Amino acid sequence: MRRSIKTYLVLLVGGISIFLPFPGQSQEKNDSSARLETKMTLNYLCTSNDTVVLTANLSIKKENDVFVLENATVVFLASAGTNSKTLGKVITNEEGTAILTIPLIDMPSDKDGVITYKTKFNESGKYTASEAFFTAKPAKIKLSFSIQDSLRYLKVDAFQKNSKSEEVALSKETVMLYVPRLFSLLKIGEIALDENGTGSLEFPNDIIGDTLGNLTILARIEENERYGFVQGQHIINWGVPKQYYKAEVPSRELWTPIAPLWMIITLVIMLAGVWAHYVYAVYELIMIKFHKKKDKSSF
Amino acid sequence: MENEQNSPIKEFAPQLERTSIQGYAWIIFLLAIIGWGVYAFIQQVTRGHDVTGMRDNVVWGVYIVNFIFFMGVSYAGALISGTLHLFHTAWRKPIIRMAEFITIISLLIGPGYILLCIGRLDKLYYLVLFGRIQSPITWDVIAISTDIFGCLIFLYLALLRDLATLRDYESLQLPKWRKRIYKILALGYTGAPEQQKRLKRATDIMAAMVIAIAIIVYSVLAWIFSVTLQPGWHSTIFGPYFVIAAVFSGSAVLIIAMWLFRKIYHLEKYILKKHFVAVGVIMLVLAAFFGYFTFSDYLTKWYGSEKNDELLIQLLFKKFYWPFIISNYVGVLLPLIVVGIAKFRTITNITITAVIVIIALWLNRYLIVVPTLESPYLPIQDSRPEWFNYGATWVEWSLTAAGIALFCLLFTLASKFIPVVQVSELQEEAKPEEVLV
Numbered sequence: 001m002r003r004s005i006k007t008y009l010v011l012l013v014g015g016i017s018i019f020l021p022f023p024g025q026s027q028e029k030n031d032s033s034a035r036l037e038t039k040m041t042l043n044y045l046c047t048s049n050d051t052v053v054l055t056a057n058l059s060i061k062k063e064n065d066v067f068v069l070e071n072a073t074v075v076f077l078a079s080a081g082t083n084s085k086t087l088g089k090v091i092t093n094e095e096g097t098a099i100l101t102i103p104l105i106d107m108p109s110d111k112d113g114v115i116t117y118k119t120k121f122n123e124s125g126k127y128t129a130s131e132a133f134f135t136a137k138p139a140k141i142k143l144s145f146s147i148q149d150s151l152r153y154l155k156v157d158a159f160q161k162n163s164k165s166e167e168v169a170l171s172k173e174t175v176m177l178y179v180p181r182l183f184s185l186l187k188i189g190e191i192a193l194d195e196n197g198t199g200s201l202e203f204p205n206d207i208i209g210d211t212l213g214n215l216t217i218l219a220r221i222e223e224n225e226r227y228g229f230v231q232g233q234h235i236i237n238w239g240v241p242k243q244y245y246k247a248e249v250p251s252r253e254l255w256t257p258i259a260p261l262w263m264i265i266t267l268v269i270m271l272a273g274v275w276a277h278y279v280y281a282v283y284e285l286i287m288i289k290f291h292k293k294k295d296k297s298s299f
Numbered sequence: 300m301e302n303e304q305n306s307p308i309k310e311f312a313p314q315l316e317r318t319s320i321q322g323y324a325w326i327i328f329l330l331a332i333i334g335w336g337v338y339a340f341i342q343q344v345t346r347g348h349d350v351t352g353m354r355d356n357v358v359w360g361v362y363i364v365n366f367i368f369f370m371g372v373s374y375a376g377a378l379i380s381g382t383l384h385l386f387h388t389a390w391r392k393p394i395i396r397m398a399e400f401i402t403i404i405s406l407l408i409g410p411g412y413i414l415l416c417i418g419r420l421d422k423l424y425y426l427v428l429f430g431r432i433q434s435p436i437t438w439d440v441i442a443i444s445t446d447i448f449g450c451l452i453f454l455y456l457a458l459l460r461d462l463a464t465l466r467d468y469e470s471l472q473l474p475k476w477r478k479r480i481y482k483i484l485a486l487g488y489t490g491a492p493e494q495q496k497r498l499k500r501a502t503d504i505m506a507a508m509v510i511a512i513a514i515i516v517y518s519v520l521a522w523i524f525s526v527t528l529q530p531g532w533h534s535t536i537f538g539p540y541f542v543i544a545a546v547f548s549g550s551a552v553l554i555i556a557m558w559l560f561r562k563i564y565h566l567e568k569y570i571l572k573k574h575f576v577a578v579g580v581i582m583l584v585l586a587a588f589f590g591y592f593t594f595s596d597y598l599t600k601w602y603g604s605e606k607n608d609e610l611l612i613q614l615l616f617k618k619f620y621w622p623f624i625i626s627n628y629v630g631v632l633l634p635l636i637v638v639g640i641a642k643f644r645t646i647t648n649i650t651i652t653a654v655i656v657i658i659a660l661w662l663n664r665y666l667i668v669v670p671t672l673e674s675p676y677l678p679i680q681d682s683r684p685e686w687f688n689y690g691a692t693w694v695e696w697s698l699t700a701a702g703i704a705l706f707c708l709l710f711t712l713a714s715k716f717i718p719v720v721q722v723s724e725l726q727e728e729a730k731p732e733e734v735l736v
Contacts, residue, residue, distance in 0.1 A: 259432035267432060267441075270515070274445055277508050281452050284501035288459075288494045289486040 035128050036060045038069060042119050042132035046104075048140050048232040054087075056098045056119040060127065068096025069127065076100045077118040083108040087117075104138050104161070113137050113162050114226075134228065137161070139170050141219045141232030145203070152203040152238055156191050156219050160227065169197030170227070178218040179207055179239075185218065209239020308468050311718035314564050315465075316472045318715065329708040336701020339694040340415070348418055350694045357672040357689035362412045364664045365699055368548065369409030369706075370443075370520060371541070371660070374513035375549015376402030377450055379581070381510040384457075385503065390577050392724045393569040397556045399454045400719070401549065402509075404709045406447055408702050415698060435523045442516040449512050453505040455484075459498060460723035463488040477716075517542050524667065530607035531600070531671040540592040547585035548660040554578050554653035556710070558646065560719045569720050572646055579638040579649040582656065590631035593663075607676055614670045622662040630659025 043055040054076055058069045069092060076087040076098075085108050090098035098119075109115045116135045123129035138161045146153050154177070158170035173193050178185035188207065191199035209215040214237055221230040318326075343350050353360045380398035383391035414420060430437040462485040465471065466478065488494055521541035524532040534540075554575060561570040600608040615623045637643045637652045669689050691699075 256433070263432055267438075271441070271445065274449065274508060274512060277504055278448060278452055281456065281501040281505050284497045285456070285459075285486060288488055288497050291487075291491060291494050291497070 035123075035126055036062060038121055038127050038130040039066075040074075040119055040121055040130040040132040042117065042134045044117060044134045044136055044228045046136065046139055046228065046230045048142060050104045050138075050140065052102055052104055052117075052138070054100045054102070054117055054119065054134075056090075056092075056100075056132065058092050058096045058098070058121055058130070068092075068094075070094050070096060072096075072098075072121055072124075072127075074098040075120045075122070076102075077120065078107050079116045079118060080108040080110045080114070107138075113160070113165075136228030137226055139221065139227040139230040140167070141175060141221065141230055143217060143219055143232050143234040145234075145236055145238070152205065153200050154203045154217065155198065155200040156193070156232070158193055158197040158221070158230070169195070170221075171195045171197050173221055173224065173227070175199065176220045176222055177201065178220065180216055180218065188217075191219075203238060205238075205240075207239050208242050209237075211242050211244075213237050213239040213241040215239035308464055308471070308718065308722045310568070311564070311720070311722060312471055314714060315716070315718065322711075326708065326711060329704045329711070332704035333701050333708065336698050336704070339697035339701070343415070343694050343698075344420075350692060352690045352692050352695060353416075354689070356675065356687050357669060359416065359668050359672060360689055361665070361691040361695040361699055362415045363668055364661065365702055366409050366412035366416075367520065367541075367664045367668075368661050369405045369412070369702070371517065371545030371548045371664075372552050373402050373405035373409060373450075373549075374446075374517045374542070375546040375552070376400075376405065377446075377453075377509040377513040378546050379549060379553060379578075380457075381453070381506040381513070384506040385510070390574055393566070393571075393720045394553065394557055394574055394578065396457070396717070396719055396721050397560065398549075398553055399457055400710055400713050401552055401556060402450050403454050404706055404713070406443075406450055407709070408706055410443055412698075412702065435519065435526055438519045439516075439523060442512075442519045446509075446512050446516045449505065449509050453502070453509050456498065456502045456505055457721070458484075458717060459486065459488050460490070461717060461721060463490070464723050465717075513545075514542055517545050528676060529671050530605075530611045530674055530676065531667065534596055536592060536596055540589075540596065543585060543588045543592055544660060544663060547582065547589045548657060550578055550582040550585060551653035551656040551660070554582065554650055555657070558650040558653075560714065564714075564719065566720065575646045575649045576638070576644055579634070579644070579652075582649075582653065583634050583638040586631050586634040586656070590627070593627050593631070607674060610674050611670060614674055615666060619666055619670055622666055625655075626659045626662040626666055630656050630663070 037060065039059050039061065041057045043057075045053040045055075047053065056074045056076070058072050058074060059066050060069055061067075072092045073089055074092060075089050078085050078087055085106075087102050088100050090100050092098045107115050114135055114137045116133060118131060118133050120131040121127075121129060140159045140161075142157045142159070144155045144157070146155065156175050156177075158173065158175065159167040160170040162168055171193055172195070175191045175193060176187065177189045177191065178187055180186075186207070188204055189201045191201050193199045207215060214235055217234050217236060219232040221227055223229065351360065351362075353362075376398045380395050380402060382388075383395050383398070414423070417423060426437070426440060430440065432438075462481050466481040466485045471478075488498070518538035518541065521537040525534050525537035527533065557570050557574060557578070560566055597612065601612055633652050633655055637648050673687055673689060
């Protein structure tokens with residue numbers, strides 16, 4: 001009996017202890033009154049149609065884990081010296097990202113045409129304020145295509161804007177060329193720009209495009225100290241048309257409309273065999289019950 | 300009434316009629332663990348799979364290990380109970396019911412772990428609507444559902460005579476609703492020769508079917524791995540290897556269940572040392588087969604010197620050294636020594652060995668799943684180290700504990716409804732002349 005009570009007490013204490021909070025949980029409660037530090041990053045992209053795409057990412061750090069901050073208002077600004085202009089306000093999405101696409105019109109810039117972009121998150125509730133900057137001079141890449149002696153050429157022209165918003169050549173920089181694939185970008189070459197901001201490349205003829213042979217070409221100046229991230233884009237019908245594999249007979253691939261016949265036959269035979277036996281067993285059970293009724297009626 | 304006095308069911312009456320304080324404490328304890336598991340599950344549903352250790356590279360973890368483990372235990376229960384029934388093994392009577400309970404309960408819990416792996420449970424019905432016969436996952440869904448039906452029918456057939464005995468045992472102090480349930484479920488079975496004949500025929504057929512289905516279903520589960528081009532998985536012997544591992548783990552679970560029920564319900568009169576030795580010998584033979592398959596699989600991989608297989612074996616002998624040793628050396632050699640040498644062959648030793656075998660086989664499944672996913676043929680672009688190195692989180696461990704607790708709870712509740720030993724067979728054994736009438 002003593003042993004039983006002892007066992008019972010051990011089990012009871014064990015059961016209750018399951019529901020006791022972990023030390024970390026009470027810590028979390030105490031910490032909830034302290035403000036959480038936010039962190040902002042800003043990415044810049046200047047496109048060939050004279051627009052700038054600003055992408056701000058907002059996150060918080062909590063117990064060594066980084067979480068994104070959703071539904072937060074991020075303010076975008078452009079400035080040069082004391083001259084500042086609010087570009088807009090964007091609410092972060094479920095990934096903590098706020099994206100603003102804005103035309104390069106009436107932007108405050110310094111005497112070299114450089115613009116400072118700023119994103120700001122004002123402190124609110126339990127989060128601290130944070131901001132991020134990016135400085136870049138507007139630039140542009142244009143792509144053109146030509147065929148000479150049955151060889152295909154891709155030509156790149158890069159421009160930058162001076163303080164009067166006039167386009168002048170962007171020289172001595174490297175332009176990377178890519179074709180987007182399913183998961184990442186396929187690099188097809190790079191061009192060193194000459195003094196006139198121009199360069200060309202013989203276009204490879206073995207890149208697979210869509211079913212019509214269309215390819216999207218991206219030309220990029222990447223992570224440049226002066227121009228930031230500049231991108232030009234063009235679609236051209238210079239790819240090898242994609243041929244979808246069509247199986248002549250049904251095969252094991254999941255995308256074929258029908259399974260191989262041997263597989264269907266095997267499955268049907270096995271399932272029919274098994275379920276027929278089940279049905280027979282259930283039939284015997286029914287007959288056992290039926291037998292009882294028959295017995296009663298004979299009385 | 301005199302018959303009732305001599306009936307073995309009299310000895311099982313206390314376990315059916317009332318629950319002791321310890322019994323209630325045990326149930327509350329199990330419910331507490333399950334409750335904690337529910338909390339962990341809510342965390343997973345609301346916060347997503349980020350709360351688990353599963354990532355882009357290691358997409359399967361402890362959940363799939365538990366799934367394989369429980370399904371293995373289930374098939375083992377089916378194989379053992381089916382075989383013992385079919386071959387009319389003399390010593391089967393006190394343990395066959397436990398094997399049947401193990402089958403059904405594991406079969407109900409195991410697939411639950413698959414659901415925990417799925418990110419979009421709301422789209423689960425797509426598997427039925429758009430499932431393709433070419434997919435091993437579809438084979439598994441078909442096989443498991445077929446198996447559940449088969450095992451339920453087999454269990455019901457095996458229970459029928461006991462249900463009739465419980466219905467007819469008037470001295471049993473049970474609430475009316477329970478007697479009514481026994482009456483309905485007994486289907487009016489009176490033991491008439493015609494009924495006996497039909498019951499035997501159906502049970503024999505279903506015993507054969509559950510053996511066949513258990514082999515097929517566990518092979519299908521193995522094929523999910525082996526048809527995949529992954530180091531360590533793409534093996535032709537995975538089907539039989541999984542089946543052997545399953546029966547091996549099931550025999551160990553059966554020994555533990557026998558020991559527990561023997562202690563709790565004082566069944567020393569029915570569950571004897573010879574039963575432990577008999578199941579222990581099954582465990583010994585399966586340990587030898589399991590060791591042979593494991594050695595054969597790793598030897599060919601190691602000798603082939605294929606780059607990724609070599610990396611996997613290195614990983615097993617370095618990062619996973621102790622789990623590998625426990626799983627493939629301790630788990631194999633211990634049953635051979637303890638059951639093989641007569642001096643060590645005691646009930647306690649066999650049970651402790653069974654516990655170690657269970658741990659070893661759980662680790663075996665972990666070593667099949669995780670190290671392979673940590674060393675894939677094709678690395679994913681922009682992958683981070685934390686995506687390659689899997690570690691189960693508190694959510695996964697909580698749900699693992701909840702699954703084990705649910706298994707124990709359902710076993711406890713089942714034993715409250717039906718005796719854990721087939722009383723009708725023991726009754727026949729006591730009065731053989733009545734059976735012949």
